[in-house]
Amino acid sequence: MKLKAQIPNLFTMLNLFSGCVALVFVADFKFDLAFYFVCLGIFFDFFDGFFARKFGVAGPLGVQLDSLADMVTSGVVPGFVMFKLMLSEDVFGTESYLPYLGFIITLGACYRLANFNIDTRQSDSFIGLPTPANALFFCSLPIINSAFYDDNFSGVVYNKWVLVTITILSAYIMNAEIPLFSLKIKNFSFSKYKLQLFFLALSVLMLLFLQILAVPLIILVYVLLSILDNQLKITEK
Secondary structure, rough: OHHHHHHHHHHHHHHHHHHHHHHHHHOOOOHHHHHHHHHHHHHHHHHHHHHHHHHHOHHHHHHHHHHHHHHHHHHHHHHHHHHHHHHHHHOOOOOOOOOHHHHOOOOOOOOHHHHHHOOHHHHHOOEEOOOOHHHHHHHHHHHHHHHHHHHHHHHHHHHHHHHHHHHHHHHHHHHOEEEEEOOOOOOOHHHHHHHHHHHHHHHHHHHHHHHHHHHHHHHHHHHHHHHHHHHHHHHOO
């Protein structure tokens, strides 16, 4: 077995390890450290595909390993974060079982990852919100509340109907027939990738000025720009 062929799988395993560590931190209510390890896992997730394509070693084993690792880092972790978020703030009451609804995120991610492996339409773009983006959205929420805490903001973030709504909505958006543009830039053609370049530049600016608050906003902008781009393409036809 060639060592070069195992490099992408090594990065996939590092993604899985990062997700496991993130789970430990979520269990201990250390949401900031969990967020950082989710980010690290997504970083490894990007490079496993990058090296698989670069070395020409992409195969069915790598595809399955990638989805299994993503299931933990981008599926179980955000679901667990939402569960702990609902539980820790007692938004449903101490005797309620409703915090388990947070794992709807995990179920939605599982279905998306399984469907992604058999959907040939998603080789160069996405249909539905990718699970890493969804994970970043939910893992950033408790950190944002800690960084920008006030009664009004906390009342919105921890409103039980808001939490339930965005949980169910996330499972839908991950699996909805909504084409989303890919961030894979294969060459430096501005005319071909102007939307991607604009989004990346806007994301950098938002991160610089808004910091952690920018994370969920970037995800929302990504979805809205994709929907707008789809409408423009339909109009042009």
